[in-house]
Amino acid sequence: xxxxxxxxxxxxxxxxxxxxxxxxxxxxxxxxxxxxxxxxxxxxxxxxxxxxxxxxxxxxxxxxxxxxxxxxxxxxxxxxxxxxxxxxxxxxxxxxxxxxxxxxxxxxxxxxxxxxxxxxxxxxxxxxxxxxxxxxxxxxxxxxxxxxxxxxxxxxxxxxxxxxxxxxxxxxxxxxxxxxxxxxxxxxxxxxxxxxxxxxxxxxxxxxxxxxxxxxxxxxxxxxxxxxxxxxxxxxxxxxxxxxxxxxxxxxxxxxxxxxxxxxxxxxxxxxxxxxxxxxxxxxxxxxxxxxxxxxxxxxxxxxxxxxxxxxxxxxxxxxxxxxxxxxxxxxxxxxxxxxxxxxxxxxxxxxxxxxxxxxxxxxxxxxxxxxxxxxxxxxxxxxxxxxxxxxxxxxxxxxxxxxxx
Amino acid sequence: xxxxxxxxxxxxxxxxxxxxxxxxxxxxxxxxxxxxxxxxxxxxxxxxxxxxxxxxxxxxxxxxxxxxxxxxxxxxxxxxxxxxxxxxxxxxxxxxxxxxxxxxxxxxxxxxxxxxxxxxxxxxxxxxxxxxxxxxxxxxxxxxxxxxxxxxxxxxxxxxxxxxxxxxxxxxxxxxxxxxxxxxxxxxxxxxxxxxxxxxxxxxxxxxxxxxxxxxxxxxxxxxxxxxxxxxxxxxxxxx
Numbered sequence: 001x002x003x004x005x006x007x008x009x010x011x012x013x014x015x016x017x018x019x020x021x022x023x024x025x026x027x028x029x030x031x032x033x034x035x036x037x038x039x040x041x042x043x044x045x046x047x048x049x050x051x052x053x054x055x056x057x058x059x060x061x062x063x064x065x066x067x068x069x070x071x072x073x074x075x076x077x078x079x080x081x082x083x084x085x086x087x088x089x090x091x092x093x094x095x096x097x098x099x100x101x102x103x104x105x106x107x108x109x110x111x112x113x114x115x116x117x118x119x120x121x122x123x124x125x126x127x128x129x130x131x132x133x134x135x136x137x138x139x140x141x142x143x144x145x146x147x148x149x150x151x152x153x154x155x156x157x158x159x160x161x162x163x164x165x166x167x168x169x170x171x172x173x174x175x176x177x178x179x180x181x182x183x184x185x186x187x188x189x190x191x192x193x194x195x196x197x198x199x200x201x202x203x204x205x206x207x208x209x210x211x212x213x214x215x216x217x218x219x220x221x222x223x224x225x226x227x228x229x230x231x232x233x234x235x236x237x238x239x240x241x242x243x244x245x246x247x248x249x250x251x252x253x254x255x256x257x258x259x260x261x262x263x264x265x266x267x268x269x270x271x272x273x274x275x276x277x278x279x280x281x282x283x284x285x286x287x288x289x290x291x292x293x294x295x296x297x298x299x300x301x302x303x304x305x306x307x308x309x310x311x312x313x314x315x316x317x318x319x320x321x322x323x324x325x326x327x328x329x330x331x332x333x334x335x336x337x338x339x340x341x342x343x344x345x346x347x348x349x350x351x352x353x354x355x356x357x358x359x360x361x362x363x364x365x366x367x368x369x370x371x372x373x374x375x376x377x378x379x380x381x382x383x384x385x386x387x388x389x390x391x392x393x394x395x396x397x398x399x400x401x402x403x404x405x406x
Numbered sequence: 407x408x409x410x411x412x413x414x415x416x417x418x419x420x421x422x423x424x425x426x427x428x429x430x431x432x433x434x435x436x437x438x439x440x441x442x443x444x445x446x447x448x449x450x451x452x453x454x455x456x457x458x459x460x461x462x463x464x465x466x467x468x469x470x471x472x473x474x475x476x477x478x479x480x481x482x483x484x485x486x487x488x489x490x491x492x493x494x495x496x497x498x499x500x501x502x503x504x505x506x507x508x509x510x511x512x513x514x515x516x517x518x519x520x521x522x523x524x525x526x527x528x529x530x531x532x533x534x535x536x537x538x539x540x541x542x543x544x545x546x547x548x549x550x551x552x553x554x555x556x557x558x559x560x561x562x563x564x565x566x567x568x569x570x571x572x573x574x575x576x577x578x579x580x581x582x583x584x585x586x587x588x589x590x591x592x593x594x595x596x597x598x599x600x601x602x603x604x605x606x607x608x609x610x611x612x613x614x615x616x617x618x619x620x621x622x623x624x625x626x627x628x629x630x631x632x633x634x635x636x637x638x639x640x641x642x643x644x645x646x
């Protein structure tokens with residue numbers, strides 16, 4: 001009952017603060033629009049390519065290219081499974097003379113690397129083929145020349161005969177037809193440049209770097225604003241004395257924390273929905289999985305952010321001191337959230353990401369948006385977020401003892 | 407024998423190494439107004455915090471309604487007004503009153519009546535639906551007092567309630583406090599305004615973490631041989 005009362009009050013205050021509301025809803029849209037326009041970068045990443053029924057030569061060529069690792073699979077099903085498990089980033093399958101390329105495409109920069117590598121490898125192998133074909137045709141030519149010389153010798157021997165001219169003409173004709181047939185043969189090998197078909201698991205050839213950032217960016221906005229605004233709100237309660245006064249009533253400390261959670265949870269749900277709708281309709285980003293699952297994960301992240309904000313606000317004495325937590329707490333989250341590929345970092349740096357809430361929500365939302373993973377397969381990420389939430393909430397309820405001893 | 411509402415026995419309070427309260431003995435009886443006076447930093451607010459259970463006594467005991475504080479449930483029977491106004495400025499006066507009323511545990515059915523009564527006492531009825539952000543300092547103070555009066559608590563703890571309130575309204579408020587006392591409810595009040603100290607039943611003079619004097623205003627003036635409580639205050643401070 002009191003929890004609901006606190007929730008209502010916090011919501012009322014929030015919805016009357018039009019500027020803060022606008023910040024929460026307009027700022028993310030603006031920033032995302034800007035980013036979708038600006039971001040076009042390619043970073044060096046390591047890619048794993050799975051190949052099925054591809055010549056050894058091509059495998060070797062691909063493997064020789066920097067930042068590319070090749071794994072061979074016997075069947076396409078095996079390779080697909082590996083793609084699903086994120087062991088490889090693309091599959092190359094040879095179909096007769098043509099190539100079928102399937103990209104996970106969750107990271108467009110990786111797709112670009114694979115495309116480049118494949119193109120180079122194919123060119124290299126076809127050059128080899130050309131070389132051998134050329135060799136063949138040169139040996140063929142040599143043979144012809146030898147025949148021709150032999151014939152000329154014959155001609156010399158039979159010079160007395162009057163029919164020689166006709167015979168020479170016939171021989172010449174035969175030689176010329178032979179040589180044309182060789183050239184057509186050479187031509188046909190060089191013309192048989194394999195047809196390449198591209199498939200994308202997620203998105204299409206226009207999917208950019210932004211698509212990969214978006215799921216994480218979405219979480220970041222939710223985290224950032226809920227963290228900051230809830231932290232400020234509780235700080236204000238403390239500095240204006242309303243918290244003391246609230247605690248001078250029989251209200252339970254947990255009711256205060258839960259009241260805040262409910263109100264900011266509602267706000268986070270609205271914010272996530274707005275962000276999702278904007279990205280789908282305005283930016284044309286494809287959401288493969290269930291949108292409701294995206295909202296649920298972001299709600300969970302918002303509650304973690306809220307608990308975090310409330311906890312840290314007890315260490316701040318003013319709004320400005322609360323702002324000082326942004327570079328300390330919020331910005332590092334971005335670095336470890338997966339926006340910058342973690343697999344290129346040193347191991348000890350990678351380990352830091354395990355204590356970053358944004359990483360777990362980013363992983364889960366990326367899976368849902370790009371791979372269409374069900375929310376029930378994200379048990380681990382959800383569990384970790386829940387652990388964050390429970391621990392921080394308990395700390396908050398206990399922490400309020402500072403202001404009332406019971 | 408009158409019933410003791412607040413009983414502080416040899417109360418001591420330390421914050422780290424700093425001793426704020428050394429030895430406080432104070433009894434507030436049913437139907438009595440006690441004024442707590444003393445210079446800034448004497449520990450008036452700390453006494454109030456201990457009485458409310460926001461701080462725990464380091465020594466001695468603090469009992470309210472015969473129960474050792476801190477006790478959460480008892481807070482429903484206490485009306486508290488802090489030194490700061492402690493209002494939600496984005497809300498209207500009525501919303502503030504309703505919110506705190508809900509927190510105090512006032513039943514929904516009684517809420518409208520309670521809010522109307524409290525607002526009427528502090529003369530805010532006409533401004534109840536305005537946002538607090540648009541209130542003057544005096545109006546905020548009055549709203550803050552109205553919140554403390556909500557639910558007819560048996561004990562009122564008021565920390566400098568009349569700062570920034572004009573004389574006419576101050577007189578009105580004191581009249582209301584008087585009638586609250588006559589109903590058999592008790593009031594603990596801190597004040598800087600010395601002529602207000604003349605209006606209380608007993609004055610506790612707090613100095614250096616101890617109660618220097620605790621008696622009726624008349625008895626105190628006689629004891630110190632002066633005409634006003636202000637002189638008592640000055641003389642006591644001078645002695646110290």
